[in-house]
Amino acid sequence: MNDVLHQGALSIRQAGKIYDPAGAAVVALEDCSAEIRAGEFVAIVGPSGCGKSTLLNAIAGFDRLTSGEILLDGVTLASPGTEPRPGPQRVVVFQHGALFPWMTVLENVIYGPTRQRVLGADAARAKALDMLRRCGGLDTAGQRYPGQLSSGMQRRVEIVRALMNEPKVLLLDEPFRAMDTVSKSAMHRHLLDIHALYPKTVLFITHDLEEALFLADTVYVMTTRPGRMKTMLRVNLARPRTLDMLVSHEYLELKRQVVAGVHEEAQKAFERGERELA
Amino acid sequence: MMMQTSATTGLASNATAAQQAVPVSPLAPRRRQGHLVVQGVSKRFAQRDSAPAEVLRDCSFEVEPGRLTVLMGPSGCGKSTLAYLLAGYLAPDAGSLTIDGMPITQAGPDRMLVFQETALWPWMSIVENVMFGPLARGDMSRAQARQAAEALLQKFGLVGFGDRYPSQLSGGMKRRAELAQALINSPKVMILDEPFRGLDVMTRELMQEYYVQLFEETQLTTLFITTELEEAIFLADRIVFMGTAPGRIVRGLEVDLPHPRTIGSMTSERYLEIKKDAMATLIEYGAVSTD
Amino acid sequence: MADATAGQTVTACNAPGGFSRLARLTGVNWRGALAVVAFVLGWELLVRFKALGFAAVPGPLESLTAFWATYASKASYWESWFASFRRVVAGFVLAQLLGIPLGLFLGTRERLRELMFPVLELMRPIPPIAWVPLSILFWPTHELSIIFITFIGAFFIIVINVHDGVRTIKQEHLWLARSLGAGEAMIFRRIVLPSVLPAISVGMTLGIAVTWNVVIAAEMIAGDNGLGRLTWEGYVSHTSTVVIIGMVSIGFAGYLSSALVSWLLHKLTPWRA
Numbered sequence A: 001m002n003d004v005l006h007q008g009a010l011s012i013r014q015a016g017k018i019y020d021p022a023g024a025a026v027v028a029l030e031d032c033s034a035e036i037r038a039g040e041f042v043a044i045v046g047p048s049g050c051g052k053s054t055l056l057n058a059i060a061g062f063d064r065l066t067s068g069e070i071l072l073d074g075v076t077l078a079s080p081g082t083e084p085r086p087g088p089q090r091v092v093v094f095q096h097g098a099l100f101p102w103m104t105v106l107e108n109v110i111y112g113p114t115r116q117r118v119l120g121a122d123a124a125r126a127k128a129l130d131m132l133r134r135c136g137g138l139d140t141a142g143q144r145y146p147g148q149l150s151s152g153m154q155r156r157v158e159i160v161r162a163l164m165n166e167p168k169v170l171l172l173d174e175p176f177r178a179m180d181t182v183s184k185s186a187m188h189r190h191l192l193d194i195h196a197l198y199p200k201t202v203l204f205i206t207h208d209l210e211e212a213l214f215l216a217d218t219v220y221v222m223t224t225r226p227g228r229m230k231t232m233l234r235v236n237l238a239r240p241r242t243l244d245m246l247v248s249h250e251y252l253e254l255k256r257q258v259v260a261g262v263h264e265e266a267q268k269a270f271e272r273g274e275r276e277l278a
Numbered sequence B: 001m002m003m004q005t006s007a008t009t010g011l012a013s014n015a016t017a018a019q020q021a022v023p024v025s026p027l028a029p030r031r032r033q034g035h036l037v038v039q040g041v042s043k044r045f046a047q048r049d050s051a052p053a054e055v056l057r058d059c060s061f062e063v064e065p066g067r068l069t070v071l072m073g074p075s076g077c078g079k080s081t082l083a084y085l086l087a088g089y090l091a092p093d094a095g096s097l098t099i100d101g102m103p104i105t106q107a108g109p110d111r112m113l114v115f116q117e118t119a120l121w122p123w124m125s126i127v128e129n130v131m132f133g134p135l136a137r138g139d140m141s142r143a144q145a146r147q148a149a150e151a152l153l154q155k156f157g158l159v160g161f162g163d164r165y166p167s168q169l170s171g172g173m174k175r176r177a178e179l180a181q182a183l184i185n186s187p188k189v190m191i192l193d194e195p196f197r198g199l200d201v202m203t204r205e206l207m208q209e210y211y212v213q214l215f216e217e218t219q220l221t222t223l224f225i226t227t228e229l230e231e232a233i234f235l236a237d238r239i240v241f242m243g244t245a246p247g248r249i250v251r252g253l254e255v256d257l258p259h260p261r262t263i264g265s266m267t268s269e270r271y272l273e274i275k276k277d278a279m280a281t282l283i284e285y286g287a288v289s290t291d
Numbered sequence C: 001m002a003d004a005t006a007g008q009t010v011t012a013c014n015a016p017g018g019f020s021r022l023a024r025l026t027g028v029n030w031r032g033a034l035a036v037v038a039f040v041l042g043w044e045l046l047v048r049f050k051a052l053g054f055a056a057v058p059g060p061l062e063s064l065t066a067f068w069a070t071y072a073s074k075a076s077y078w079e080s081w082f083a084s085f086r087r088v089v090a091g092f093v094l095a096q097l098l099g100i101p102l103g104l105f106l107g108t109r110e111r112l113r114e115l116m117f118p119v120l121e122l123m124r125p126i127p128p129i130a131w132v133p134l135s136i137l138f139w140p141t142h143e144l145s146i147i148f149i150t151f152i153g154a155f156f157i158i159v160i161n162v163h164d165g166v167r168t169i170k171q172e173h174l175w176l177a178r179s180l181g182a183g184e185a186m187i188f189r190r191i192v193l194p195s196v197l198p199a200i201s202v203g204m205t206l207g208i209a210v211t212w213n214v215v216i217a218a219e220m221i222a223g224d225n226g227l228g229r230l231t232w233e234g235y236v237s238h239t240s241t242v243v244i245i246g247m248v249s250i251g252f253a254g255y256l257s258s259a260l261v262s263w264l265l266h267k268l269t270p271w272r273a
Helices: A052-060 A105-115 A121-134 A151-164 A181-197 A209-215 A243-247 A249-277 B004-019 B079-087 B126-137 B142-155 B171-183 B201-218 B229-235 B263-267 B269-284 C002-014 C018-026 C030-048 C052-056 C060-071 C075-108 C110-123 C128-138 C142-167 C171-179 C184-222 C227-236 C240-268
Strands: A010-019 A026-036 A041-045 A067-072 A075-078 A090-093 A169-173 A201-206 A218-222 A229-234 B036-045 B053-063 B068-072 B094-099 B111-114 B189-193 B221-226 B238-243 B248-254
Touching: A010 A052, A026 A052, A026 A067, A026 A218, A026 A229, A041 A209, A052 A075, A052 A090, A052 A169, A052 A201, A090 A151, A105 A121, A105 A151, A121 A151, A151 A169, A151 A181, A181 A209, A201 A209, A209 A218, A209 A243, A209 A249, A218 A249, A229 A249, A243 A249, A243 B269, A249 B171, A249 B201, A249 B263, A249 B269, B036 B079, B053 B068, B053 B079, B053 B094, B053 B221, B068 B079, B068 B229, B079 B111, B079 B189, B079 B221, B079 C171, B111 B171, B111 C171, B126 B142, B126 B171, B142 B171, B171 B201, B201 B229, B221 B229, B229 B263, B229 B269, B238 B269, B248 B269, B263 B269, C030 C052, C030 C060, C060 C240, C075 C110, C075 C142, C075 C184, C075 C227, C075 C240, C110 C142, C128 C142, C128 C184, C142 C184, C171 C184, C184 C227, C184 C240, C227 C240
Parallel strands: A041 A201, A041 A218, A090 A169, A169 A201, B053 B248, B068 B221, B068 B238, B111 B189, B189 B221
Antiparallel strands: A010 A026, A010 A067, A067 A075, A218 A229, B036 B053, B036 B094, B238 B248
């Protein structure tokens, strides 16, 4: 537990990103700052085009910043002069899922560590089965192909695959976006359990304020283009989180504090989207 | 009342529809009409290699005129089937469905259904999509229909988009264009089948506000189908809960939050009480995961 | 999601490299153009150095010279173009005229489908070229038999595509029209037909390519003229430059007709960006 505590602290300092397609500068991210503690569950709420994904891409090592910097445990991850490079320390779970359809669940999960020769095949299998079992009894699905699982199970397997790499930071990019309410609430339960078992730093990107408040220790609301941190809110609900918290006064009070701000950004982004189409 | 002829006799009434007076403005607050009564409805679907699947069992509920009723239940509980029965696309195996006391026997413009995924015809421009109904029935001349369509598009913030194809619009705009396509027929009831599914949560919330404002203005009788509790409470005057396997009605809940509804409605004490009550129902009928 | 996509497109544009910039400025695929030049150059060199089997193959320069010197102004060469084109057009258009209605009927009438589908499924796998002997026996002239074989090449493709297209029409699209009070005829004209246009488009695009394959092969076997015949005669008469001229001409002809068909389809389905 001790070594976990000083691993995975993210420091986002005046991060900025300007895209320049054919000379038309688009400021996706501007003066965006946040200090995220090791093991903290952070949700970032913002409308489409607010730069959430730009920020995530910079942390994941997919893209370069044009100003500012991002540090992981004091080491520079992203800055204008840093070559973007993804690594097993920060793993992304995508919206649309990225399990290899031609591999079984088990093969998918052991792919990272065996590929990087961190673990032998047997050790990786043992570890994978253990993790799958602890994450809601997924080990029984080890021999099945992703296509044979529900989308909720696929997404959980993906989280386990990410955790197999012993990442410091888990980056979740609207992982439950396309799900209906019931599956979504089940996924929230699972994600909270997994985070309690493996308390990694989590960066959870979403459009959904309810979801953010229910899951996170800290919620950041981002402004629409240019993306900036508009509000930070500490969610002081106890853990484990339970469904009745969704109808508690504490929860309602938290929601009251940010709902207008979120709505304002949503409205702005919506109107901008329609102007751009016109 | 004006549309009743074409509604009840359907396709055959094209000739008589043309002789009717010009319909009331689609956006005028209407006299309370569009009372839907579902009484003891059951429905099975034949399956290729097993016994027929029972989709609905003995469902009874009402959609009261001038109110917004939300039908809520988990995926696969038969909500859409109920919508298709009310629209007249399917016939029940048992029970009856009526609108203002008249049995529903076929599809008609008095009950407009907005589908889950957009049903705008991709090969017609937005304005052609909207004009289709009145022109198909011969209710309006081309010029009249165009004028009515333009007025509705303006109402829905789609000025300048009439000549675009649906694929050139954003998700939120398509949903509004569909509302225009339905409203130009001055329906008695709107049936919306998870209309905002597939939109991101933020756009979805804006569309909910949009619809609730429209409803507050027109008092248009509405049946709104959803799986989302937040959406249900925000919109509803009354929520009808469905249970699954087979689909059945389990409970009705009055939502007495004051109109007009705003985002502020969603953080009031009353809202919290209603949500608690609704959540208990969902948990009881397995519509929310508690494991 | 929107910003992620934006990010990707932008990265693509940011990628350094003269060709991308040149392409963006001029609207020409310079990489592709360079590849064509390199191909012709490589071919010329292989012929010059008589590499492997290239001893008997004429080079591009020799073929081009021969083309300009004799064929470009020769009436019989352009008559070959005309003959092949006429067969392609006749076979292709006939296939569409009969195939599209049949596909629509099969897609909408369950009984007709049950009756006719097995026959279609049996005949479909027979390659059009296998029809050549029977076709010559059946039709009074070679011209008619070549057109018939060409027709066969495009016919099954369009029937199957239209049939599949009809069966995948969105139920919501039909229901909505019914709610709005449209009658059967109007639903067919304004909903069913446009719904099937994309499938017709796929059938035609595939069909036109197959049609050229078939016409050339049939001309080689049974033709009195045409680009296929021209190429074959070049071989028989040991004038290998003619083989090259014939092949390149066929390439151009095929490309031209595909472009024409796709232009037409684009005009027919303007809603598909």
